[in-house]
Amino acid sequence: MKKSYLLIVFISLISCEAVRSQVDSSLTMSDEEYEVINDLYGGNEADVFVYFETDFSKTWSYLMHPRYLDELYGPPCNNGKEILEWEDIFSIEDFSKISSIIRKSYPYKLDKSRLSKHIILSDNYRQRNEYSSSVRIITRPIILKNLAIIKQSDFLNELIIIASKSSGKWKPICTKWVVLTNED
Amino acid sequence: MDTYYLYIVKYAPDTFWLSTHSITNDLGDFTGMIYFYNDDGIYIAKATMQNGSSTSSERHPCDDPEDDGSGSGDDSAGGGSGCTMTLVWYECGGPNSSTPHPPAGTGQLNECGVEGGSGSGFYWVESGNCVGNKSMSDFLRQPCQGSGGASGGGTASCIPDPNVPCVFPMQLDQNCDCVEGQAIENGEVGVVTPNMGKDINICLGNTFTVDEINTLNANPTIDLLYDYLKDSAGNCIDENLEFGELAANALLEGSEVDFSKQIIIESSIPTCVKNIVNNLLNENAYLDLGDMPDEVKQELNLSGFILDLFNNSDKFQLTFKSASLATPSGDYKNSETVSIPDPNNPGKFKTTITIDSSYITNATDLAIARTIIHESIHAYIAFIYQDDIFNDLSQAYLKLLEAAGYPSDTNPAQHQIIATNFVAAIANSLADWDNNSLSDSNYYDYMSWSGGMLATSTFTNMSVAFQQNTIDANVAEGNAGPNGAYNSVNSKGTKNCN
Numbered sequence: 001m002k003k004s005y006l007l008i009v010f011i012s013l014i015s016c017e018a019v020r021s022q023v024d025s026s027l028t029m030s031d032e033e034y035e036v037i038n039d040l041y042g043g044n045e046a047d048v049f050v051y052f053e054t055d056f057s058k059t060w061s062y063l064m065h066p067r068y069l070d071e072l073y074g075p076p077c078n079n080g081k082e083i084l085e086w087e088d089i090f091s092i093e094d095f096s097k098i099s100s101i102i103r104k105s106y107p108y109k110l111d112k113s114r115l116s117k118h119i120i121l122s123d124n125y126r127q128r129n130e131y132s133s134s135v136r137i138i139t140r141p142i143i144l145k146n147l148a149i150i151k152q153s154d155f156l157n158e159l160i161i162i163a164s165k166s167s168g169k170w171k172p173i174c175t176k177w178v179v180l181t182n183e184d
Numbered sequence: 185m186d187t188y189y190l191y192i193v194k195y196a197p198d199t200f201w202l203s204t205h206s207i208t209n210d211l212g213d214f215t216g217m218i219y220f221y222n223d224d225g226i227y228i229a230k231a232t233m234q235n236g237s238s239t240s241s242e243r244h245p246c247d248d249p250e251d252d253g254s255g256s257g258d259d260s261a262g263g264g265s266g267c268t269m270t271l272v273w274y275e276c277g278g279p280n281s282s283t284p285h286p287p288a289g290t291g292q293l294n295e296c297g298v299e300g301g302s303g304s305g306f307y308w309v310e311s312g313n314c315v316g317n318k319s320m321s322d323f324l325r326q327p328c329q330g331s332g333g334a335s336g337g338g339t340a341s342c343i344p345d346p347n348v349p350c351v352f353p354m355q356l357d358q359n360c361d362c363v364e365g366q367a368i369e370n371g372e373v374g375v376v377t378p379n380m381g382k383d384i385n386i387c388l389g390n391t392f393t394v395d396e397i398n399t400l401n402a403n404p405t406i407d408l409l410y411d412y413l414k415d416s417a418g419n420c421i422d423e424n425l426e427f428g429e430l431a432a433n434a435l436l437e438g439s440e441v442d443f444s445k446q447i448i449i450e451s452s453i454p455t456c457v458k459n460i461v462n463n464l465l466n467e468n469a470y471l472d473l474g475d476m477p478d479e480v481k482q483e484l485n486l487s488g489f490i491l492d493l494f495n496n497s498d499k500f501q502l503t504f505k506s507a508s509l510a511t512p513s514g515d516y517k518n519s520e521t522v523s524i525p526d527p528n529n530p531g532k533f534k535t536t537i538t539i540d541s542s543y544i545t546n547a548t549d550l551a552i553a554r555t556i557i558h559e560s561i562h563a564y565i566a567f568i569y570q571d572d573i574f575n576d577l578s579q580a581y582l583k584l585l586e587a588a589g590y591p592s593d594t595n596p597a598q599h600q601i602i603a604t605n606f607v608a609a610i611a612n613s614l615a616d617w618d619n620n621s622l623s624d625s626n627y628y629d630y631m632s633w634s635g636g637m638l639a640t641s642t643f644t645n646m647s648v649a650f651q652q653n654t655i656d657a658n659v660a661e662g663n664a665g666p667n668g669a670y671n672s673v674n675s676k677g678t679k680n681c682n
Contacts, residue, residue, distance in 0.1 A: 044586070071530045073523050073566070075573035083573075126513060155511075157593065177523070182562040182598050184518040184555060184635035 027108050029140055034114045036141040036148045039170035040163060042116025049135040052121040054108045056139070060151050060160065060178075061102035064095040069160070069176050077162065077174035084173060089162065094144055101142050108140050125155070156181035191228070192221040193307070211307070212236050212273050218307060231271050233307075238271040271307040380410040387413045387420035388429050396436055403435045412443045423498075426529060430501060450505035456681040457544055460553050461504055463617060464560075500567055501526065502535050504556075509540040509664065516665030518543040518635065519555050521562040523570075533570070535563045540664040547662030548670050550677025553617050554610065554631050554661075561606050565598050577601070599636035603643060607632050622676055630657035 041048045063069060066086035077084040090098070112121055122135045134155040141150045146165045151158070162174035197205070197216035213236040220228040231241040381400035385392045392400070400406050413428045415421055430448065431441040438451035440458065449458055509517050519539045526532040537559040544552065569578045584597035602610075610632035615625060622628065633654045637643055643651065661677050662670030670679060 067530075071525045073525060073533055073570060075570055075578070078573055154593065156595075178525075180523045180566060180594065182521045182559075182566070182595055184520065184558060 027106065028111070029108055030143075031114075032143055033141045033148075034111075036143065036150065036163060036170045037110075037138065038116040038119070040150070040161065040172065041136070041138075042119040043169075044118065047118050047120050049120050049122045050110065050115075051125065051135050051137040052110055052123050054105075054110065054140045055137045055151065055153065056105040056107045057151075058103050058105065061099040063160065063178075064099040064102065065092075066095070069174075072160070072176035072178060073180050074159070074174070074176040079164075079173055089147065089173070090144070098142050098144065098149060102139075105140065156183070194219040194221070212275060214273075214307070218271060229269060231269065231307075233271065236273050238269070241269040241271070273307055380406050383418075384410060384413055384428070384432060388425060388432060391429070392432070392436075399436055400432060405435065405441070408443055409435060409441070426498075426532075427501065434503075446501065448501070448503040450503060452506040452541075453504055453539070454506065454544060454681055456549070457504075457506065457539060457552055459680075460549055460617075461556060464553065464556055464613075499531070499571070500533050500535055502537070502563060504537050504539070506539045506541050506544060508542065509538060510542070516540065516542065516663070516668065518547070518551075518664045519559050521559045521566070523563075523566045535566065537563060542666075542668065543662070543664035544681045546664065546668040546670060547681070548675050548677030548679045549681070550614070550618060550631060550675075551658075551661035551663075551670070552681070554614050554634060557610050557613050557617075558602070558634060558637075561602055561610070562598055565601060577605070580604075595636050596639065600640045600642065603633075603637050603640040607637070607642075618677075624676075626653070627657060627676055630654040631661065634658055 037050075041050060063072070069086075077086070077089055110121055115121070125135050125137075136152050136154050139151045141148045148163045148165075148170060149160065150163070151160050153159075157180055158178040159180075160174075160176045160178070161172050163170040163172045165171075195211065195214065195216065195218055197214065201213075201215040214233050215235055216233055217230055218233055218238075219230045222228055229241060231238040233239070379397075379401065381392070381397035384400060384406070385397050400409075403409075409428065409431055412424055412431070413420055427446050431443065434441050434448045434450070440449040440451075440453075441447075442449070442462070449461055453461065509520060517540060519537065521535060521537050523533055523535045526534045537556070539552065539555065539559075543555070547555075565577070565581060568575055569581055572578060573582075581597055581601050584600050585594065607629075611628040614631060615622075615628040618628070630650075630653050633643055638651075638654070643654075656674070657676075660671045660674035662668055662675070670677075672679075
């Protein structure tokens with residue numbers, strides 16, 4: 001009696017795990033979303049440690065308004081030559097839509113095979129290169145028109161990046177820090 | 185020198201009136217009590233005021249045993265008490281003045297010595313309904329002389345000529361002649377303790393409790409805050425209110441404030457480090473940027489002292505503090521510089537330089553001064569990047585961020601910028617701070633390299649000997665953590681912090 005009970009519990013656990021794995025594997029990000037991540041984090045020679053699963057925090061949805069983004073640290077949005085106004089980037093409706101997407105965010109496992117070789121996935125927040133910051137936890141990029149928005153955090157910093165696609169490559173036009181830390 | 189007609193007026197406003205008059209330079213509708221004292225601080229009279237009018241008054245009883253305390257003179261045995269004391273609002277340049285207001289904003293002073301506009305004035309004492317009406321000054325200085333009533337006794341007072349108006353600052357003397365105020369030597373006057381905390385609180389929108397105001401009043405540097413917030417005419421200076429509030433809160437927490445640089449040094453910073461910070465703050469030469477390429481200097485528009493930027497910025501506020509920077513995983517760092525949005529002031533940023541407490545215990549003054557300079561440059565780069573994105577330094581920084589896998593950790597990029605552009609300046613500044621006391625000036629060069637700078641390609645491309653000397657110097661002068669104590673034999677800096 002006791003043995004059969006344990007067997008049922010064991011089978012149930014296996015089944016649940018199988019279902020959960022199915023859910024996770026069914027959640028895949030688009031090629032364009034991987035493109036954003038690869039261009040932002042894997043486009044250079046330096047290796048970048050990224051947490052293996054995306055951040056699904058919701059709080060930053062409340063920052064999705066020009067007024068609040070302007071209050072964060074970081075230079076005004078620009079294309080390298082001139083300052084860009086918010087109305088040239090996202091409309092209030094766009095921000096509202098982004099905010100709604102953030103509130104429904106879910107953790108996605110990043111697929112190593114779809115990432116640049118310079119992006120090293122890690123399940124250890126503390127992994128770091130000498131003198132570089134810890135592993136970065138990134139959100140799933142939200143793509144709207146030819147723009148993408150993503151949040152990144154690590155032990156020292158938290159920032160929101162808005163990138164635009166030009167000449168086939170995603171480049172940041174805005175970086176807004178919730179907190180910026182420099183160490184000795 | 186004071187004028188002959190010196191007296192002291194105390195306004196004790198009604199609580200409700202005060203709550204509706206946060207800026208009390210206009211007393212035209214004053215409600216409460218007004219007390220008059222002579223220049224010896226002796227009480228003369230008081231009046232109850234209601235919306236700018238005196239509803240009752242009382243005078244200090246004179247020596248005359250029959251004096252009834254009313255009127256403006258001494259009552260004789262057969263005398264009455266017909267005199268009254270009435271307070272009339274005298275608005276400078278107003279309706280009862282012969283001199284109109286100078287236009288506001290022109291810098292011209294009105295007859296009360298206040299710049300332009302309306303609202304300034306004072307209450308004028310009129311005694312009436314008695315024989316020998318007295319001038320205000322005469323009454324206040326000699327309340328027990330003169331006629332007290334229609335049949336009263338005492339020394340008769342003169343009668344001013346009603347056809348010769350006597351307008352402030354001209355005053356009637358004891359003979360009722362209209363003369364300029366006569367100068368006399370300062371006498372023994374009643375000491376009035378200024379309530380600077382209360383005035384500061386009014387400027388800052390009545391944000392502090394009575395206890396906090398008392399704490400502010402007890403702070404030995406409250407006069408600096410008062411002078412920072414109020415101009416010579418006693419008006420609140422609008423553009424200083426924001427930092428003034430930060431400074432008031434800092435003083436309440438026991439911090440020190442440098443008002444000229446708008447920098448707060450928290451109470452957690454020990455005196456020995458405070459001295460280092462103050463020396464760096466107050467000597468423009470210490471951050472010598474002389475070795476920087478001219479084009480960089482011009483582009484950066486630096487005039488000598490980096491931290492002055494924070495004084496000139498209405499967006500950034502710099503604070504120094506000390507705390508443990510040890511991480512839960514047991515890592516140690518000497519210091520950090522954090523920039524965050526100021527939650528109390530949208531659109532403004534707080535940059536805090538934190539010196540690790542174990543570092544302060546372990547390191548020599550030379551190392552601590554170097555670290556403060558190093559962190560100031562972090563603050564400076566963050567400032568410039570925010571303030572002028574198209575500046576050459578910002579663009580160079582941006583390129584480094586991109587090269588490191590933008591948007592990367594800013595540490596490597598900032599340290600590369602410091603290694604490329606600021607290392608000579610750090611060495612020179614440190615040498616200046618140390619009055620070039622070391623016979624081996626190369627030691628300042630070694631000390632100018634620290635922390636993340638040692639991981640830059642600029643450093644690793646230097647000679648092996650230089651790299652080793654730098655590492656040795658950094659170890660000798662001390663670091664954060666349990667094994668970071670300075671080496672008393674090999675270090676060249678003095679050690680004042682324990």
